[in-house]
Amino acid sequence: MTTSSSYMKHHTFHFVLTLLFILLNHTNSQSHSNQYNQEHKVLLNIKQYFQNPSFLNHWTSNSNHCFWNEIICTNDDFVTGITLSHMNITKTIPPFICNELKNLTHVDFSSNFIPGDFPTLFYNCSKLVSLDLSLNNFDGKIPNDIGNLSPSLQYLNLSSTNFHGGVPDGIGKLKELKEFRIQFCLLNDTVSDEIGELLNLEYLDLSYNTMFPSWKLPLSLTKLEKLKVFNVYSCNLFGEMPERIGDMVSLVRLDMSDNGLTGEIPSGLFLLKNLSILFLNRNNLSGEIPSLVESLNLTKLDLAINNLVGKIPEDLGKLQNLTWLSLSMNSLSGVIPESLGLVPSLTDFRVFSNNLSGTIPPKLGRSSKLKTFHVSSNSLVGKLPENLCYYGELLNLTAYENSLSGELPKSLGNCSSLLDLKIYSNEFSGIIPSGLWTSFNLLNFMIRNNKFKGVIPEKLSSNISRFEIANNQFSGRIPSGVSSWTNVVVFDASNNFLNGSIPQEITSLPKLTTLLLDQNQLNGPLPSDIVSWKSLVTLNLRQNQLSGQIPDAIGKLPVLSQLDLSENEFSGKVPSQLPRLTNLNLSSNHLTGRIPGEFQNSVFATSFLANSGLCADTPILNITLCNSGIQSENKGSSWSIGLIIGLVVVAILLAFLASFLIIKAFKKRKHDLDNSWKLISFQRLSFDETSIVSSMTEQNIIGSGGYGTVYRVDVDGLGYVAVKKIWNNKKLDDKLRSSFCAEVKILSNIRHNNIVRLLCCISNDDSMLLVYEYLEKHSLDKWLRTKSKSSSSTFSGLVQPHVVLDWPKRLKIAIGAAQGLSYMHHDCSPPIIHRDVKTSNILLDAQFNAKVADFGLARILVKPDELNTMSSVIGSFGYIAPEYVQTTRVTEKIDVFSFGVVLLELTTGKEANYGDQYSSLSEWAWRQTLLGINVEELLDKDVMEASYLDEMCTVFKLGVMCTATLPSSRPSMKEVVQILLSLAEPLAYREKKVGHNYDADPLLKNSKSDTRLDVDDM
Structure with missing residues (x-):
C-alpha cells in the first residue's frame, strides 16, 4: 500500500511538472509571438514614416522581418540591429525607434541626408553597442x-557631418567606448580633457576638422594606454607634442600630419613597442630625429616637410619591418646610414630635398624589394x-639634382618594372645600358644635364611619355624608328x-606636344608633313643649320603656341598665316618680304631681327620699313576709325535695347508665394521658402554669377543668407536645370571648410533658387579690382572696408581656395572637377577665409584614370586651359590651370584677361619668364614689401607652373597646397620663410639672390 501510494505521489508530481512546463512554454511562446508581432509592426511604421520609399518595398506584412537585409535578429527573432545606410533618406530619424525596439544594439543610418540636431532619441536605446550617424x-x-547614451556603447561614428563646437565633457561618461570617429566635421572648439577618461578607447579619429582654432592636445590623452x-591630421593642432605620449603603450597607428606642431619629437615616441605607423609629416617640428629607436614593429615612418636637422639616426636600420621611410623636405645633413641598406622589408625610400652628402649605401636594393627610390635635391656623390x-x-x-657620377648600373638595363627614370642634373657619363632604352613599362626617361654620350637607338619603349636627353653629348642622327x-x-x-636632317617619321607622333631640338647640328629642310602635328604646342629648333622655306602648313597646327626657328638658314617669306602664338622667334635667318600685319605689334618686337630681306609697315619691330608703309598705315587708320565709330553706335543702340528689356522684365516680375514652391533642405533651417522668395527684391541684389542674380536675404536665426536665382529663359530651360541639378548634387554631398555651404534649394515650375551661407567679404575679384587705398568702398551697394588686400591675406586666401580644390580632386570619390575656377567664384568670410563657390559647371569624373570629354567648352576667358579649348577633355589639370591664373592675379594685381588682343594674363606671365624678366618687376606694387618678396616670387612662379601649356607639367592641387602651406606658419602667415627647399619633383626653386624663373623647371 505504501509502495502504491508513493508511486501515485511520484507520478502525480511529474504530471504537475509536465503540465506547468507546457503552460510555461505556451506562455513564452505567446509572449514571443507578441514580441515578434509588435516589432514587425514597428518596422512597418518606420517604413511608413519614411513615406514608403522604394528601397523598402520588400518590407511587407506577410514576410519575416528577420530575413530583411537591413535587419539583424537574435536566434529567437528579437530585433537587435537596423542598417539603413546609403538610402538617400532626407527626413529625421523616427522618434519612436528606441522606445519600441528595446533590444537594439547596432544602429547604422550612415551616408544619407538626415537633418537636425544630434538625435538624443538614442539616449533611450539602453542596450546600444554601436551607433553610426x-x-x-x-x-x-x-x-x-x-x-546619456548607453553605458554599453563601444562604437560611435559622427564623421562627415556638420557638427560644430567641440568635443564636450560628457564624452568622458562613455566608459566602454572603444572607437570614436568624428573626422571631416566643422568642429571649432577644443577637445574636452574628459576624453582621457575613456580608458577602453582603442580608436580615435579627429582628422580634417580644419575649423579648429589653434588648440593643443589634452594632456589627459596620454592616459589612454x-x-x-589615433588620427588627428589636418586639425590646426599646434604646440609641442606631449612628452608623455610615450605612455600610450598600445599605440599602433599615430597620424598627426598636416598640423602646426612645433618643438622636437618626443624620444619616448620611438620607444613604443607596438607602434606600426607614424605620420608626423607636414608640420613645423624641429630638432633632431631621436637616435634611440626601439619601435621594432614600425612599418611606415613619414617625417617629411618639417624643419628637422641633424643626421639620419643609424638606429633606423634596426627597424627590420620598415617598408616606407620618408624624411623628405627637411634640413637633414650628413650621410645616409649604411644600416638602411640592410633593412629587408624596405620598399619606399624617400629623402629628397635635404642637405645629405656622401655616397648612397651600396647595398640598397640588395636586401629588400625596393619600389621607390627618391633622393633628389641633395649633395650626394659617387655612383x-x-x-x-x-x-x-x-x-x-x-x-635628380645631386653630384652623382659614373656610369649607370648595367643592371638597370634589365629593370623591366621601371616606370620613372629621373636622374637629370648630375654628372653621370658613359653609355646608357641598352635595355634601359626599351624597358617596356618606362614612362619618363629624364636624363638631361649630364655627360652621357652615344647615339639615340632605333627602338625606344613604346610607352615613354617624356623623353628628355638635353644637355648631354649624344651624337648621330635622329633615327627613322622615331x-x-x-x-x-x-x-x-x-x-x-x-646631325643630319629631321626625319619625316617624326611628324607621325600623335601625342607630341613639345619638340626641343635646338642647339644641335641638324640640317636640311623641315619635314613636309608637319600638318600631322595636331597636338604640338612648343617647337624649338633654334641654332641649327636648317634651311629651305618655312612651310605654310605650320599655320595649320591647331594648338601651337611657341615657335622658335631662330639662328638657322631659313629663306623665303614669313608664312602668311601662323597659329595664335605667345612666343615667336624667327630672327637670324634669311627671310624676305613683308611681315604679316598680325605680327606688327610690340609683342613681337624681337621676333624678326637679323633678317636683312624683311620689312615692316611700322618702326616698332626695329627692322626696315616697307616702301608703302606710310600709305598703308593711313588707309588702315582711316578704316579702323570708321570701324570703331560704327561699333560705338551699335553698342549704344544695344545698350538702350538691353536697358528697355531689363526694365520691362523687372516690371513683369512677380513672386509666386503659393504652395507650388518646393524646398529641399540639407540641414535644419529657421526659415521657409516664403520668407526667402518674398525678400528677393531689387534692393537686396548684391551681384550676379553664373546664370543668375544673387540676393542677400535677412532670415531669423542665421542673419543673412545668399540666394542665387537661375535666370528664367525658356530657350535655356534644359541647360539651366542641368546646371542647377549639378550644383545641388555636388554641394549636398561634399563638406569642407573651404567650400561654400549649401543650406537648401527651392524650386517651382518657373524658377530655381539655391540658398547658401552668406559670406560678408563677398568675392575675391571685387577686392583685387579695386586699386584705391581709401578706407572704404562700395561693392554692389554694400560698404566694404579695407579694400586693398595685404599679402598675408592674399596668401591665406590662396591656401584656403587651394585646400578646397584639393579636397575636391583628391578626397572626393569620384573626384570633382569645378571647371570654372576664377576670382569671382572664390568667396571670403569675415576673417578672409576663402571658400570655393558656384559649382553649376562642375562635373564628376566617373573614372579618375580616364579623360572625360564634354560636348562643349564652358568657362571664363582668361581662365580656360588650352587643352580644354582644343579637345574639351576634362581632367583635374584644367582646374589647376585656372587656379594658376588666380595666383597670378593675387601676385601681380592684374586681371585674368590682362594683355592685348593676342594674350591673356597667363600668356603674358609666361612670356615675361621667357624674356628673363626679373619676377620682382612683375609683382603688385601696392602690396609688395621687402619682407614678403620671397613669398610673392614663389607664388608667382607657382602660378606660372600651374598654367603650363602641357597638363602633365602642372602640379596637382595636393602639391600646390603643400607648397603654399610651406610659406605660412600655422597660426599667422609668415612674413618670411628662409632656407626651405620646395623643389620636390622639381616644383619650385626659390632663391633670394635670383628671382627669375627657370623655365627648365616647368
Whole structure:
C-alpha cells in the first residue's frame, strides 16, 4: 500500500511538472509571438514614416522581418540591429525607434541626408553597442549630455557631418567606448580633457576638422594606454607634442600630419613597442630625429616637410619591418646610414630635398624589394647602387639634382618594372645600358644635364611619355624608328651633337606636344608633313643649320603656341598665316618680304631681327620699313576709325535695347508665394521658402554669377543668407536645370571648410533658387579690382572696408581656395572637377577665409584614370586651359590651370584677361619668364614689401607652373597646397620663410639672390 501510494505521489508530481512546463512554454511562446508581432509592426511604421520609399518595398506584412537585409535578429527573432545606410533618406530619424525596439544594439543610418540636431532619441536605446550617424546633414553642437547614451556603447561614428563646437565633457561618461570617429566635421572648439577618461578607447579619429582654432592636445590623452589608432591630421593642432605620449603603450597607428606642431619629437615616441605607423609629416617640428629607436614593429615612418636637422639616426636600420621611410623636405645633413641598406622589408625610400652628402649605401636594393627610390635635391656623390632593381620591382628611380657620377648600373638595363627614370642634373657619363632604352613599362626617361654620350637607338619603349636627353653629348642622327614612339609627349634633345636632317617619321607622333631640338647640328629642310602635328604646342629648333622655306602648313597646327626657328638658314617669306602664338622667334635667318600685319605689334618686337630681306609697315619691330608703309598705315587708320565709330553706335543702340528689356522684365516680375514652391533642405533651417522668395527684391541684389542674380536675404536665426536665382529663359530651360541639378548634387554631398555651404534649394515650375551661407567679404575679384587705398568702398551697394588686400591675406586666401580644390580632386570619390575656377567664384568670410563657390559647371569624373570629354567648352576667358579649348577633355589639370591664373592675379594685381588682343594674363606671365624678366618687376606694387618678396616670387612662379601649356607639367592641387602651406606658419602667415627647399619633383626653386624663373623647371 505504501509502495502504491508513493508511486501515485511520484507520478502525480511529474504530471504537475509536465503540465506547468507546457503552460510555461505556451506562455513564452505567446509572449514571443507578441514580441515578434509588435516589432514587425514597428518596422512597418518606420517604413511608413519614411513615406514608403522604394528601397523598402520588400518590407511587407506577410514576410519575416528577420530575413530583411537591413535587419539583424537574435536566434529567437528579437530585433537587435537596423542598417539603413546609403538610402538617400532626407527626413529625421523616427522618434519612436528606441522606445519600441528595446533590444537594439547596432544602429547604422550612415551616408544619407538626415537633418537636425544630434538625435538624443538614442539616449533611450539602453542596450546600444554601436551607433553610426556618419555622412549626414546633422547640425548643431554635440550635446554635453552625450554621456546619456548607453553605458554599453563601444562604437560611435559622427564623421562627415556638420557638427560644430567641440568635443564636450560628457564624452568622458562613455566608459566602454572603444572607437570614436568624428573626422571631416566643422568642429571649432577644443577637445574636452574628459576624453582621457575613456580608458577602453582603442580608436580615435579627429582628422580634417580644419575649423579648429589653434588648440593643443589634452594632456589627459596620454592616459589612454589602450589607444591603438589615433588620427588627428589636418586639425590646426599646434604646440609641442606631449612628452608623455610615450605612455600610450598600445599605440599602433599615430597620424598627426598636416598640423602646426612645433618643438622636437618626443624620444619616448620611438620607444613604443607596438607602434606600426607614424605620420608626423607636414608640420613645423624641429630638432633632431631621436637616435634611440626601439619601435621594432614600425612599418611606415613619414617625417617629411618639417624643419628637422641633424643626421639620419643609424638606429633606423634596426627597424627590420620598415617598408616606407620618408624624411623628405627637411634640413637633414650628413650621410645616409649604411644600416638602411640592410633593412629587408624596405620598399619606399624617400629623402629628397635635404642637405645629405656622401655616397648612397651600396647595398640598397640588395636586401629588400625596393619600389621607390627618391633622393633628389641633395649633395650626394659617387655612383648609384648596383642592385637598386635586384628583385625586379623598382618603379621609380629619382635622383635628380645631386653630384652623382659614373656610369649607370648595367643592371638597370634589365629593370623591366621601371616606370620613372629621373636622374637629370648630375654628372653621370658613359653609355646608357641598352635595355634601359626599351624597358617596356618606362614612362619618363629624364636624363638631361649630364655627360652621357652615344647615339639615340632605333627602338625606344613604346610607352615613354617624356623623353628628355638635353644637355648631354649624344651624337648621330635622329633615327627613322622615331615613328614607333607613339606615346611620346615631350621630346627634348636640346644642346647635343645631333646631325643630319629631321626625319619625316617624326611628324607621325600623335601625342607630341613639345619638340626641343635646338642647339644641335641638324640640317636640311623641315619635314613636309608637319600638318600631322595636331597636338604640338612648343617647337624649338633654334641654332641649327636648317634651311629651305618655312612651310605654310605650320599655320595649320591647331594648338601651337611657341615657335622658335631662330639662328638657322631659313629663306623665303614669313608664312602668311601662323597659329595664335605667345612666343615667336624667327630672327637670324634669311627671310624676305613683308611681315604679316598680325605680327606688327610690340609683342613681337624681337621676333624678326637679323633678317636683312624683311620689312615692316611700322618702326616698332626695329627692322626696315616697307616702301608703302606710310600709305598703308593711313588707309588702315582711316578704316579702323570708321570701324570703331560704327561699333560705338551699335553698342549704344544695344545698350538702350538691353536697358528697355531689363526694365520691362523687372516690371513683369512677380513672386509666386503659393504652395507650388518646393524646398529641399540639407540641414535644419529657421526659415521657409516664403520668407526667402518674398525678400528677393531689387534692393537686396548684391551681384550676379553664373546664370543668375544673387540676393542677400535677412532670415531669423542665421542673419543673412545668399540666394542665387537661375535666370528664367525658356530657350535655356534644359541647360539651366542641368546646371542647377549639378550644383545641388555636388554641394549636398561634399563638406569642407573651404567650400561654400549649401543650406537648401527651392524650386517651382518657373524658377530655381539655391540658398547658401552668406559670406560678408563677398568675392575675391571685387577686392583685387579695386586699386584705391581709401578706407572704404562700395561693392554692389554694400560698404566694404579695407579694400586693398595685404599679402598675408592674399596668401591665406590662396591656401584656403587651394585646400578646397584639393579636397575636391583628391578626397572626393569620384573626384570633382569645378571647371570654372576664377576670382569671382572664390568667396571670403569675415576673417578672409576663402571658400570655393558656384559649382553649376562642375562635373564628376566617373573614372579618375580616364579623360572625360564634354560636348562643349564652358568657362571664363582668361581662365580656360588650352587643352580644354582644343579637345574639351576634362581632367583635374584644367582646374589647376585656372587656379594658376588666380595666383597670378593675387601676385601681380592684374586681371585674368590682362594683355592685348593676342594674350591673356597667363600668356603674358609666361612670356615675361621667357624674356628673363626679373619676377620682382612683375609683382603688385601696392602690396609688395621687402619682407614678403620671397613669398610673392614663389607664388608667382607657382602660378606660372600651374598654367603650363602641357597638363602633365602642372602640379596637382595636393602639391600646390603643400607648397603654399610651406610659406605660412600655422597660426599667422609668415612674413618670411628662409632656407626651405620646395623643389620636390622639381616644383619650385626659390632663391633670394635670383628671382627669375627657370623655365627648365616647368
